[in-house]
Amino acid sequence: MWGYYFQNLLDSLPFFFKGLWVTVQVAGLSLAIGTVCGFVLGIARAGRVRALNFVLAGYVDLIRGTPFLVQIFIVFFILPEWGIQLEAFSSAVLSLSIYGTAYICEIVCGAVQGVPNGQREAAAASGLNWIQQMRYVVVPQALRPILPPLVGQYVLLIKDTAVVSVIGLTDVTRVGWLTVQRIPNGILVFGLVGLLYFSICYPLVWFSNRLEGRLTVEDNSL
Amino acid sequence: MIRFNKVNKYFGDLHVLQDIDLHIAPSEVAVVCGPSGSGKSTLIRCINRLETIQSGEIFVDDLAVHDRATDLIRLRTEVGFVFQQFNLYPHMTALENVTLAPMKVRKTPPTQARELGLDLLAKVGIHEKADAYPAQLSGGQQQRVAIARGLAMQPQIMLFDEPTSALDPEMINEVLEVMIQLAKDGMTMVVVTHEMGFAREVGHKVVFMDMGQIVETAPPDAFFTNAQNERTLLFLSKILSH
Amino acid sequence: MLETFNFRVIWATMPQFLHGLGATAWISLVALVGAMLVGILACVMRLSGRRLLALPAVAFIEVIRSTPLLAQLYFFYFGLPGLGLRFTETQTGIVALSLNSGAYVAEIIRAGVMSIPRGQTEAAAATGLNLYQRLRYIILPQAIGVTIPALLGQMIVLVKDSALLALISVFELTRAGQLMASERFMPAEGFFTTAVFYLLIYFVLKYASGQWQKRLIFRPAGGA
Numbered sequence: 166m167w168g169y170y171f172q173n174l175l176d177s178l179p180f181f182f183k184g185l186w187v188t189v190q191v192a193g194l195s196l197a198i199g200t201v202c203g204f205v206l207g208i209a210r211a212g213r214v215r216a217l218n219f220v221l222a223g224y225v226d227l228i229r230g231t232p233f234l235v236q237i238f239i240v241f242f243i244l245p246e247w248g249i250q251l252e253a254f255s256s257a258v259l260s261l262s263i264y265g266t267a268y269i270c271e272i273v274c275g276a277v278q279g280v281p282n283g284q285r286e287a288a289a290a291s292g293l294n295w296i297q298q299m300r301y302v303v304v305p306q307a308l309r310p311i312l313p314p315l316v317g318q319y320v321l322l323i324k325d326t327a328v329v330s331v332i333g334l335t336d337v338t339r340v341g342w343l344t345v346q347r348i349p350n351g352i353l354v355f356g357l358v359g360l361l362y363f364s365i366c367y368p369l370v371w372f373s374n375r376l377e378g379r380l381t382v383e384d385n386s387l
Numbered sequence: 388m389i390r391f392n393k394v395n396k397y398f399g400d401l402h403v404l405q406d407i408d409l410h411i412a413p414s415e416v417a418v419v420c421g422p423s424g425s426g427k428s429t430l431i432r433c434i435n436r437l438e439t440i441q442s443g444e445i446f447v448d449d450l451a452v453h454d455r456a457t458d459l460i461r462l463r464t465e466v467g468f469v470f471q472q473f474n475l476y477p478h479m480t481a482l483e484n485v486t487l488a489p490m491k492v493r494k495t496p497p498t499q500a501r502e503l504g505l506d507l508l509a510k511v512g513i514h515e516k517a518d519a520y521p522a523q524l525s526g527g528q529q530q531r532v533a534i535a536r537g538l539a540m541q542p543q544i545m546l547f548d549e550p551t552s553a554l555d556p557e558m559i560n561e562v563l564e565v566m567i568q569l570a571k572d573g574m575t576m577v578v579v580t581h582e583m584g585f586a587r588e589v590g591h592k593v594v595f596m597d598m599g600q601i602v603e604t605a606p607p608d609a610f611f612t613n614a615q616n617e618r619t620l621l622f623l624s625k626i627l628s629h
Numbered sequence: 630m631l632e633t634f635n636f637r638v639i640w641a642t643m644p645q646f647l648h649g650l651g652a653t654a655w656i657s658l659v660a661l662v663g664a665m666l667v668g669i670l671a672c673v674m675r676l677s678g679r680r681l682l683a684l685p686a687v688a689f690i691e692v693i694r695s696t697p698l699l700a701q702l703y704f705f706y707f708g709l710p711g712l713g714l715r716f717t718e719t720q721t722g723i724v725a726l727s728l729n730s731g732a733y734v735a736e737i738i739r740a741g742v743m744s745i746p747r748g749q750t751e752a753a754a755a756t757g758l759n760l761y762q763r764l765r766y767i768i769l770p771q772a773i774g775v776t777i778p779a780l781l782g783q784m785i786v787l788v789k790d791s792a793l794l795a796l797i798s799v800f801e802l803t804r805a806g807q808l809m810a811s812e813r814f815m816p817a818e819g820f821f822t823t824a825v826f827y828l829l830i831y832f833v834l835k836y837a838s839g840q841w842q843k844r845l846i847f848r849p850a851g852g853a
Binding site: 203221226227229230231232233234235238239243246277320324325326327328330331338342343345349350351352354355356358359366367370 | 679691692694695696697698699700701703704705707708709710711712751790791792793794795803806807810816820821823824827828830831832835842
């Protein structure tokens with residue numbers, strides 16, 4: 166029986182790769198948009214404009230306090246009521262970008278605030294304005310601590326693309342869901358799906374660990 | 388040149404500066420000393436508005452520091468600041484540390500800025516370390532780069548916040564020597580320090596602070612040999628005994 | 630837009646949402662207990678120093694961390710019946726959530742244990758304490774202070790992850806919103822209400838985490 170399913174699955178492989186490509190596209194676009202917006206908002210959030218901090222904090226709380234699934238539903242079902250018609254791919258990229266921006270904003274803000282205050286003061290004392298202080302002195306120093314959590318966040322976002330399958334976007338999870346209707350062997354089908362995600366994510370996880378200087382196998386005993 | 392009129396500052400409930408009146412003339416070197424917590428660092432940080440005041444007036448030349456409308460950038464190009472913790476930019480070389488502000492604030496062209504920078508580094512005695520990063524320099528060398536950085540904008544006034552307190556003893560002198568030379572060249576300086584040798588050599592007045600107030604002000608000789616106030620005498624006995 | 634927002638309907642369907650809220654809370658709590666068990670087991674296996682135990686633990690953690698929860702959920706939902714195991718949707722969901730969060734809990738505990746300076750273990754061993762005693766009196770008490778905030782964070786993640794159970798027809802908070810969209814054609818009212826409830830849970834948990842952190846200002850002992 167399993168042999169039969171396995172053979173069937175192999176025949177469906179091209180569909181899985183197509184789905185994987187959709188996953189990569191959605192993830193890639195959302196990551197790019199999220200990184201750019203997240204950086205800008207993160208630096209702004211580390212500034213002193215009270216009103217801005219308040220609004221951004223509210224936005225971040227909203228995104229972090231609700232499940233991504235609910236956010237996708239809101240974007241996909243409610244936007245048409247306001248007259249904005251988006252098809253699945255755009256909805257997916259939009260919601261994932263909004264989601265990713267909030268998290269990246271927090272990471273960037275944290276790293277910027279982590280740069281010792283004396284650095285900003287020294288720059289200020291020599292006459293540089295706020296933007297110059299950020300651009301030449303603070304942000305360059307914030308970049309190193311940003312990298313590991315940022316890569317970690319990328320992995321999380323790639324995994325979250327699986328959720329966009331619910332609005333009908335044919336990513337690799339949806340291909341799995343459709344396939345399992347024909348080949349009723351969940352373990353093989355979703356084992357394959359898992360393998361495909363693993364092949365993208367694990368290298369990034371490994372890279373992020375390396376950036377943090379951690380070893381993945383045993384490094385301490387009780 | 389620098390004038391404090393009835394300046395008061397609070398950190399929350401803490402009355403950190405109480406009715407401060409102070410006048411420093413051009414080319415004068417004022418040494419501010421006192422026990423920790425006396426407000427001396429806060430005092431000089433108010434001069435270039437790294438700290439703000441709640442009441443009173445501070446004037447630097449014709450600029451009203453306390454006035455929010457005053458051009459902060461212009462103020463800070465007139466006043467150089469050297470920090471206790473150096474605060475050199477670790478991702479830039481010594482030369483880049485010095486030339487950043489001239490290039491970005493005064494829009495000095497790179498070649499000119501470079502020349503200026505190298506001159507200043509030579510002046511503080513580390514011309515050869517121009518391309519080194521702060522991590523490759525000793526504490527004394529870093530602080531001298533910081534002084535060069537402070538001088539890069541060609542300020543009228545130089546402020547020093549305990550410049551040698553974070554240095555190992557054998558490096559204190561190299562920094563003091565640079566500061567002494569600066570004083571002899573006629574720079575207006577306000578220096579918060581415990582280095583009384585410096586005060587005796589080039590200081591024009593010593594300002595003793597305790598618990599947010601200026602307790603006594605006197606020329607160095609008078610201050611060390613003939614202090615009037617009881618608290619001053621107490622402080623002096625503590626620092627001069629070891 | 631707000632004029633067309635039908636508050637009366639929300640009020641009328643409130644029992645359903647509260648039902649969903651209860652289900653979400655229940656599922657999250659059970660899954661949290663499951664996650665703690667899985668996490669502690671995986672962590673102890675990993676730190677045991679024996680390859681036979683450590684390697685499967687590492688493999689488990691890395692696979693979970695590199696694959697989406699939804700794929701894992703479908704794996705169990707579609708896969709378990711094929712093995713002859715019949716669970717309800719809710720049970721399947723809790724199993725998937727426990728294993729998923731368990732991997733992250735394992736990492737959180739590991740980080741907590743590793744943050745304790747080696748000197749502590751050495752000092753304890755030098756005075757003759759055995760492994761169990763070292764764990765109980767020296768390591769775990771110190772590790773907990775560091776670990777609790779992260780665990781509370783994972784709890785928040787778990788509550789949000791539980792939303793995915795709606796996709797395997799489990800009735801919980803998100804499904805309540807979904808049903809309002811599909812049965813009454815009012816997606817706006819449905820999902821906004823759902824979002825509000827989740828935010829409520831989020832802020833309560835966030836507040837609790839903040840309060841705990843104030844009470845337990847715990848730092849691992851200094852010195853090597």
